[in-house]
């Protein structure tokens with residue numbers, strides 16, 4: 001089973017952080033191990049997931065999409081219906097309960113799309129913890145709605161103006177905060193990334209998606225699906241739905257990376273398809289970097305996928321071939337977003353739209369007898385402005401803007 | 409065999425003083441400008457030079473070093489430029505080490521980087537985000553090329569972790585004076601003396617203290633309990649301020665020399681902090 005005690009997933013993962021943080025990571029690893037074995041902790045988390053977050057989330061038969069792709073049965077795991085509108089709440093409730101158990105009074109988080117920030121602000125409000133969210137300045141503009149949501153929930157949102165002003169820089173700033181405040185502060189990382197134990201712990205908290213989905217598919221169809229498809233930013237919704245299916249070797253696990261303008265243009269966020277192995281944010285993994293090991297800036301219309309790295313367990317699944325990764329560019333994702341809205345009446349997050357676009361291709365490849373589970377990781381309310389600009393749906397007031405490049 | 413760092417620390421111990429270790433990033437304001445600045449530091453009394461390798465994601469640095477590194481990268485500085493800088497600075501006779509995040513070495517190839525660093529006359533490298541658990545390839549490469557691998561301890565380090573770090577460090581041990589990123593502080597952390605004492609309980613290696621030291625008085629205070637006093641942001645800030653105010657290179661080097669001289673005086677006049 002992965003990871004090993006040092007947090008390695010094969011040659012990936014580990015802990016590449018300053019010595020000052022090592023004690024905190026050891027403390028967190030130990031606290032997590034104890035909590036996970038403590039029935040009281042598990043019961044409290046399960047209770048919150050059921051009565052507060054709205055789990056289990058449904059599995060929806062997407063009949064009209066099935067028709068659209070030529071017959072393959074498309075089933076949607078509806079994380080968009082979880083409280084706060086995405087899968088991020090699963091991880092955050094776990095980590096914030098753990099933070100409280102460890103006696104931490106303050107929680108910090110990074111956020112790209114704002115969904116992880118909103119989820120963290122929500123859990124902190126619920127549990128009475130102080131909350132500070134770092135967000136790249138560029139993202140505070142394209143996800144302005146979520147900035148307001150976090151502030152309404154009582155969190156302090158700090159726009160980060162360093163570097164590329166996106167998710168990777170928000171992570172840098174959160175790490176700088178943490179090293180100085182670690183005594184009373186927990187860093188609630190939002191994906192299956194960072195130094196050990198985060199990739200393992202976040203995966204475990206997100207595993208509920210796959211556990212439910214697997215049981216729901218078996219119950220609904222009487223067999224396992226042929227493929228499970230998810231979008232991959234850091235990779236938490238994908239790891240969460242993949243993990244319980246890993247022993248089911250007949251189930252194809254397919255991650256969709258954000259292709260931006262296309263991998264060939266260099267303006268993308270596809271760490272596996274267009275990156276190489278290296279170290280970033282405390283982990284060894286695939287990342288976008290130049291020949292000198294400097295991180296390259298990623299590009300995606302989706303703020304939540306706009307990250308130059310990927311969780312280390314995905315790097316391993318890619319190398320062993322247990323999962324495969326494909327690229328979905330901005331245009332394909334936006335077309336999928338529109339199609340899902342019109343055929344199923346579900347406005348999905350642009351992140352999730354990448355999974356849908358990938359799943360449509362997989363459905364055509366596998367043919368009409370296949371069953372495919374798509375992880376609908378979040379809802380698209382936060383993306384209405386971006387989508388309206390992309391499709392030119394704004395009338396006069398926004399008309400001038402609508403003509404501009406929607407990718408900003 | 410004694411390395412150049414070993415020799416310098418031994419000599420300083422005999423003189424009853426601490427060594428002054430000065431950090432500047434390569435490539436700021438330009439590659440040649442940084443070389444001139446490092447040489448000016450040495451001329452003014454800096455004993456050991458840390459050549460910073462500018463990195464895109466400096467999670468352990470405060471705003472001053474971030475800004476300088478950012479500007480250096482925008483100016484196109486490369487790993488080869490860093491090695492050229494080491495060569496030019498080591499030629500002054502001052503032991504010269506590279507201070508770098510791990511990924512640039514990882515990408516260059518640890519064995520190749522060690523070979524090229526040694527060929528440039530470098531004494532070793534400080535690698536703050538490379539933990540002992542992941543250090544095997546770098547330790548082997550350093551040993552093969554006679555380089556001193558320098559690792560860090562922090563106030564939060566357990567005694568067991570301090571033993572782990574001192575067990576693999578060569579040249580000196582870098583003690584982070586406080587929990588935080590680089591940058592000047594009003595006062596040097598009180599945790600520093602305590603940490604140095606805990607390190608000394610595990611090793612004969614010299615201990616240098618860094619983070620937060622910016623004045624001659626602070627240097628004197630740290631010199632009372634540490635073998636080395638490391639100064640970074642305060643020196644970088646002289647260059648950043650000169651760049652912003654449009655002062656010429658001569659004025660910048662002048663200011664840098666004055667601060668280095670003040671710090672050099674401090675490490676020669678240790679003052680025990682009043683308890």
Ligand SMILES: Cc1ncc(COP(=O)(O)O)c(C=O)c1O
Nearest residue numbers: 115233234235236237304377378
């Ligand atoms: C709805 C949604 N899906 C997916 C992601 C990407 O994160 P991950 O790859 O960790 O699931 C995000 C991140 O913000 C998100 O908001």
